[in-house]
Amino acid sequence: MTRSFDTFRADVVRRLYEVTRRVSSSADLAEVLHEIAQGVVEGLGYGVAAISRLEGDTLVMAAVAGDDVDLDDLIGRRTPAENVLGREFSIADHWGILRFVPHDRLPPDQIESLWVPDLEVSDDPNAWHPLDALYAPLYSSTGELLGNMAVDLPPENKIPNQEQRELLEMFVVQAGLALENAQRRDMLSRQVRLGEALKQLALLAGRVELQDALRDAAEALYASLPVVQVTVRCFADNVDDHEDRAVGTPHPARASEETVGALRADLVRLATEGIHRPRAFSVRDPDFGGFTAAPNLREQANRDGWTHGLVTPVGVDREVLGYLVMLRDDSMPRFEPEEVDAVHEAGRELGRLVRDVRLRRTERRLLAEMRELDRYKGELIATISHELKTPLTSIIGHTELLEEAGVQPTSVSAISRNAARLDRLVTNLLNYSRIQGRGELQRVPLDLRESCHAAMEMLKIQAQTGGVELSLLESDTPVRVLADAEELPRVIDNLCSNAVKYTPPGGRVEVSLHCNEGMAEVRVSDTGLGISSQDQVHLFSAFHRSTNPQALTIPGTGLGLAISRTIAELHGGDIVVESELGKGSVFTLRVPLTEGV
Ligand code: ADP
Numbered sequence: 116m117t118r119s120f121d122t123f124r125a126d127v128v129r130r131l132y133e134v135t136r137r138v139s140s141s142a143d144l145a146e147v148l149h150e151i152a153q154g155v156v157e158g159l160g161y162g163v164a165a166i167s168r169l170e171g172d173t174l175v176m177a178a179v180a181g182d183d184v185d186l187d188d189l190i191g192r193r194t195p196a197e198n199v200l201g202r203e204f205s206i207a208d209h210w211g212i213l214r215f216v217p218h219d220r221l222p223p224d225q226i227e228s229l230w231v232p233d234l235e236v237s238d239d240p241n242a243w244h245p246l247d248a249l250y251a252p253l254y255s256s257t258g259e260l261l262g263n264m265a266v267d268l269p270p271e272n273k274i275p276n277q278e279q280r281e282l283l284e285m286f287v288v289q290a291g292l293a294l295e296n297a298q299r300r301d302m303l304s305r306q307v308r309l310g311e312a313l314k315q316l317a318l319l320a321g322r323v324e325l326q327d328a329l330r331d332a333a334e335a336l337y338a339s340l341p342v343v344q345v346t347v348r349c350f351a352d353n354v355d356d357h358e359d360r361a362v363g364t365p366h367p368a369r370a371s372e373e374t375v376g377a378l379r380a381d382l383v384r385l386a387t388e389g390i391h392r393p394r395a396f397s398v399r400d401p402d403f404g405g406f407t408a409a410p411n412l413r414e415q416a417n418r419d420g421w422t423h424g425l426v427t428p429v430g431v432d433r434e435v436l437g438y439l440v441m442l443r444d445d446s447m448p449r450f451e452p453e454e455v456d457a458v459h460e461a462g463r464e465l466g467r468l469v470r471d472v473r474l475r476r477t478e479r480r481l482l483a484e485m486r487e488l489d490r491y492k493g494e495l496i497a498t499i500s501h502e503l504k505t506p507l508t509s510i511i512g513h514t515e516l517l518e519e520a521g522v523q524p525t526s527v528s529a530i531s532r533n534a535a536r537l538d539r540l541v542t543n544l545l546n547y548s549r550i551q552g553r554g555e556l557q558r559v560p561l562d563l564r565e566s567c568h569a570a571m572e573m574l575k576i577q578a579q580t581g582g583v584e585l586s587l588l589e590s591d592t593p594v595r596v597l598a599d600a601e602e603l604p605r606v607i608d609n610l611c612s613n614a615v616k617y618t619p620p621g622g623r624v625e626v627s628l629h630c631n632e633g634m635a636e637v638r639v640s641d642t643g644l645g646i647s648s649q650d651q652v653h654l655f656s657a658f659h660r661s662t663n664p665q666a667l668t669i670p671g672t673g674l675g676l677a678i679s680r681t682i683a684e685l686h687g688g689d690i691v692v693e694s695e696l697g698k699g700s701v702f703t704l705r706v707p708l709t710e711g712v
Pocket of ligand 1: 609613614617641643644645646654659660661662666667670671672673674675676677700
């Protein structure tokens with residue numbers, strides 16, 4: 116039964132409508148393409164319609180419709196794109212967007228690869244010849260070639276007329292759009308996966324073990340891109356890494372030393388020319404990416420079964436610290452631009468990782484060296500002080516004997532004064548080295564009122580001699596702390612003694628005790644020389660003395676405050692200073708109060 120032309124048109128429009136709806140709504144490309152091929156066969160009356168998708172330089176059969184063909188055999192079939200899109204199209208007639216290759220134009224060697232329908236050759240000049248071929252390249256809306264549609268056995272086995280060609284074109288356009296939608300979807304999901312992988316690489320920052328971090332990076336990349344192998348190699352730095360570190364997924368890195376050396380030299384050369392982008396290479400490229408290591412790489416490709424890949428430097432700025440290689444086999448497409456970008460970024464991310472791990476390692480080593488130096492310094496101070504202390508004690512003892520024996524009193528007092536000064540220095544040095552090496556304190560309950568009284572007692576004479584008014588603002592309640600009974604009073608003594616020492620005659624020193632937010636506070640304020648803000652910066656460093664010439668005339672070692680702050684900190688407290696040059700100073704010692712007070 117022949118359909119009326121109107122019924123035919125209505126049927127075609129219905130099918131086209133259905134196809135258009137599917138193209139814009141379905142995410143299943145195979146299904147949509149099948150619908151289109153089916154529409155061409157059932158709607159337009161062609162015997163066969165086949166749609167292929169372009170993957171790199173290969174056309175992959177994605178949908179076939181027609182009664183005479185064994186569909187399962189054809190789906191997934193791969194043809195070099197050049198055979199159709201290049202050679203056949205170059206001899207084809209252009210029918211709008213369709214390409215018609217008449218049977219008599221086909222080169223004989225190409226006939227063999229064609230699918231030839233079982234059709235009688237006819238004398239009719241309008242008849243379809245079994246070797247005639249009709250194609251339609253499938254384009255995206257931006258003109259990118261995405262695939263090809265091939266049709267055969269046109270309606271009534273006649274060469275299609277203008278009207279039939281135009282109808283076919285409508286299906287062709289829909290097939291192009293379907294491929295474009297699929298390409299967009301693929302790109303989006305690729306971008307999401309690549310973004311995930313890059314995020315994972317960024318999360319590796321802060322890792323300490325380089326080898327483990329590189330392995331995790333390789334695995335994250337392998338999981339996010341279709342590749343057969345990921346290899347990361349990090350060159351030896353001859354500081355801590357005396358050999359290259361290389362990891363590979365799923366196979367271990369297996370390039371020969373010679374290949375690695377040549378590849379490294381190439382990447383370094385490119386980097387000095389300012390080229391840091393990933394480089395593509397393929398066994399089909401006679402030049403093999405232009406690498407010096409090309410022969411080795413080609414041999415490796417043949418041995419390991421990959422066909423193309425990308426290599427990018429692992430590096431920061433111009434420095435090539437290693438490389439990242441991603442390999443694909445014949446069944447995989449070429450790397451898309453966003454994949455190349457992601458691999459580039461991955462190389463840089465890995466570069467930052469390698470640099471940071473190494474920096475941290477250097478930092479740790481330097482810190483250990485510094486600690487060792489510090490320990491040595493402490494040991495040295497302790498040893499020297501001990502060595503000085505013994506003869507000094509003897510000198511002081513014998514000076515007393517000389518005094519008793521009536522030797523010139525001025526000389527004896529000079530010896531005695533200087534020996535006492537040396538003795539103070541040595542005592543301070545010993546205190547300093549002891550407190551530096553101290554981890555734990557012997558803590559006992561202590562009422563700071565007593566420590567303040569003791570300090571007052573000790574300084575009474577010195578204050579009187581120096582014309583300084585010394586007073587203690589009593590506290591009615593005990594100020595209890597858990598503290599080392601020898602060390603903490605030493606801090607109060609030192610702050611009070613400094614205040615008296617650095618206050619000229621006529622001045623005042625006032626000591627007061629407070630409890631403030633769980634802390635005991637001993638405030639020692641004086642109306643003395645004061646300390647400039649520049650000097651305050653280094654006030655608590657060992658051996659630091661103010662640059663103020665007036666203060667320098669007063670004997671001192673610059674160790675008292677360093678010792679005091681260390682002791683305060685060992686008690687979980689601190690010492691703060693407020694001072695103004697020429698006006699006076701307030702030193703406040705703060706230590707935690709015993710709980711419940
Ligand atoms: P020393 O008094 O033995 O030099 P310190 O470490 O106790 O060592 O003090 C370091 C320096 O801080 C002193 O040399 C002095 O210049 C300055 N200084 C400390 N306390 C006062 C103070 N109350 N008033 C003025 N200067 C002070």
